[in-house]
Amino acid sequence: MAGTRRRARSWRWGWVLALLGAPAVASGATLSVTVTDSDGVPLEHAVVAAWALDANGKVEPSREPVVIDQIDKEFVPYVSVVRKGTAVTFPNRDPVRHHVYSFSEAKTFEIPLYKGTPPEPVVFDTPGVVPLGCNIHDWMMAYVFVTDAPHFGVTDASGQIILRELAPRRYRVEVWHPELEGSREVAAHDVAVDPDGASLSVSIERRRMWRPRRAPHAGDAGYR
């Protein structure tokens, strides 16, 4: 019951167990962020974004093209983080068509059944979480995290991301993960980055995620 009520209040900040600084280094310091769940298990696919607290500099969208492939009826990568205003292409590497869509507030779009690379990339100009799906493959899922932060990245399998080329100052660090309790919120906290760099460990509470069952491959007989 209590859980239900908490969820009912949802869309709120997930709570963050943040910590902690290390000695600063000269320009070009690094911030190493490690994300784990409440059990201490490292979390891959966690988005980490950082802003210098005292910087007002306008962040330009990335000029480099961001690509989300569809390979073997899965989106690759699973989680992408892009700067606000970035155009993303969805090349289909499979022999079958895909139908990419999102009903998200940040970006509602649909690329009806297509093969190859769609002629027009999709521009994500509103910060937020954009879950992607494929209309004809229920299990295909991917996330695009749209941010206006200057520094960002996605944790690797060890749950770590190292943000480089940071000026030693104080930063606000936001952490998001598809399984974050209150999935549209981010966990945020401040950290001072020394010239020597800094590291931050963030523990987030995972929520239960139900996934549609993946259909068997052609030729794979058997009960789902």
Added chain:
Amino acid sequence: VRLQFRSFRLRLLAFVVGLLLLVQAAVFLAVNAANERGARNHIHEALALTAAAFQRTLGERERILLDKARLLSGDFAFKQACATGEHGTILSALRNHSERVGASVMMLLTLEGEVQADTLNPDVHGRPAPRRLAAVLEAAMRDEFGEVASIESLGDTAHQLVVTPLFMPEPMAWIVIGFRVDDALARELRETTGTEVSLLRHTPGRGWRPFASTLPPAARRDLVDRFSAELPEAARPLNLTLAGSAYVSWLAPTESVGGTQVATLLQRSLDVALAPARRLRMMLFGIFGLGLALSLGGAALLAGRVTRPVAALARGAERVARGDYTSPVEVRQEDELGLLASSFNRMTRGLAERDRVRDLLGKVVSPEVAEELLRKDLELGGEERVVTVLFSDVRNFTSLSEQMPPRRLVELLNGVLTRVSEIVERHGGVVDKYIGDAVMAVYGAPLGHADDALRAVRTALDLYAALDDINAELGLGGTRRVGMGVGVSTGVVVAGNMGSTTRLNYTVIGDSVNLASRLEGLTKTYGVGIIVGEATRSACPELSFRELDRVRVKGRSEPLAIYEPLGPRAAVSDSAREELERWHEALERFRGRDWHAAECILAELARAHPDAALYGLFRKRVARLRVDPPPAHWDGVTTFTEK
């Protein structure tokens, strides 16, 4: 005898019927108990199996319903409709989809459990789900795929609800699809399980009530409030009587995640289930009845086959006892009784043969001799016995024979001999032979009596006394009247079978036989009817005798006193005794050569008894001896030199 046979028949019948009934009762009880027990066990097993099948059926139905829900949730247009967030659009899409799958209710709820649209309550949205539904959603959240199924009450009706997340592509909402649980479902389940199916729901304050059932209305009403809030232990047979019919029931609580208390009651009618057992029981009754009837008939037949021949044999035995050997016992059976009957008939024939022989023998010889002959093997030779021999002779017969035709004479002779024989046999004597008109009888062979001599003397006396009767019977009188002389002698003889090896007589041979014949002959000489010898007289002390003389008969050198029996001593009158004394005195004087005194007494006696030839005989002798006195060695013995 008949009564006894009837009772034998009854006994046999009672035994057979009693035994059969006992065996049948035991068999019936055992079979019936096993049968009924088997039937009940069968019901219990069947119900347990059915309960498992029922659970599988429900599970299968759940999966099918879930599949339907998944299909709906995967519909892209539906997702788009839901993404609009417009209540009307969503409700309309829900109605459309519930129609597609034949659902009774379809709802869309936020992941947090807020109703967005509800086909049952079209106006409600933006409110938390009802408590039971919220509990179901919570269970879905715990599921790996966010899916759950449960039977729940929504309002007044029960639905089997399935919940699945709506992926857009993330799980964004809950789709709830419900299918009404009602009598139609119960009937469907009855089709697959073959049992009566009732679904009960517990409502606080209202108790357990059926909400879907295949039972007839009366039984269904009877099910209301049959169980208390605390259900009886599940998965074990219950015996319920609903509207007068007995049901073996199986209570299976059905899983409800929303807190709705639901139970499934599977039932089989005991009457229907026991019908084969009852049919078997009726068959048993039939078979036993038939068996009883057959045994009764068989036993009666068997008893008849025993008692009828036995009765026939008994009647045959009675006939044989009466001396009727002519009708054999009619028993046509191959068994032991048939054997007995033919043996009986052979025996009857044997008896008839023997009787005929005995009859014949009895006519040829006396019955006692015949008995003796039949009793022993016939062999020559004999044994020494003391017997008394009686000789009787019909007087006057010779003169009669001259006056009569021979046929009449034979009739007469036969008549006399028949009477004589009768009297002899009455006194226990054995007629040894007939010698013309004479009869020889023996007392003491082949069977002896202590008073054989007395029997013989009494026979003689009776013969003499019967003379008048015999003459009257035979119509003889006057000059044609027959008289009789009897001689009786007692002594040792040889008794046995005499003759040749092929032809023989049972008779007695000895001096006594000859003597009896001689004494009979002397009766004429002494003018008396009966003469007995000394030995006979000594053997009869109770009789009174008159000594007649001392004689020396032909063939015997020893002198012998001869006597005339007068009858029992007590019966002798005073005058007769006086006469007897005078006579004995005269006889003494005569032997003492006192001729004068003898003559005086004899004359006196002759005067008193002019008929008595004896006195005249002795007076003649006295007169002759007076003239011609005897020699000095005279001993008073009269010697007879002829037969």
